[in-house]
Amino acid sequence: MRFNDNIQFYSESESHYDPKIGDYVGGVTLVGEEIANVTETGTETSVTAFGDISTHSLVIRFVNSIEYKWSYLTINGLEAKYKPITTRQPLKNNTLIVGEMNGN
Numbered sequence: 001m002r003f004n005d006n007i008q009f010y011s012e013s014e015s016h017y018d019p020k021i022g023d024y025v026g027g028v029t030l031v032g033e034e035i036a037n038v039t040e041t042g043t044e045t046s047v048t049a050f051g052d053i054s055t056h057s058l059v060i061r062f063v064n065s066i067e068y069k070w071s072y073l074t075i076n077g078l079e080a081k082y083k084p085i086t087t088r089q090p091l092k093n094n095t096l097i098v099g100e101m102n103g104n
Contacts, residue, residue: 007074012072013029040057041097056100061095066087084098
């Protein structure tokens with residue numbers, strides 16, 4: 001299995017003014033990056049997770065566990081955003097199943 005995709009994890013929080021630093025904080029923040037193996041989910045998995053096959057979903061496998069608190073991820077710096085659906089930790093790799101967010 002080749003781990004040749006770069007995954008960027010982002011956190012979304014409401015932007016607000018922080019008087020201690022004298023500037024606005026929050027909003028979209030890059031919280032981490034990991035290398036991964038990305039494949040599309042099979043039809044059976046899509047039906048089980050979403051009830052249909054119209055939702056574009058991916059299986060992302062990582063060597064290490066993901067400890068970030070994140071809202072969405074992107075793959076290889078592309079525009080498409082994916083939200084978390086489920087996490088699995090089989091014996092060898094850590095796995096995320098994500099679904100594409102509508103209205104990027």
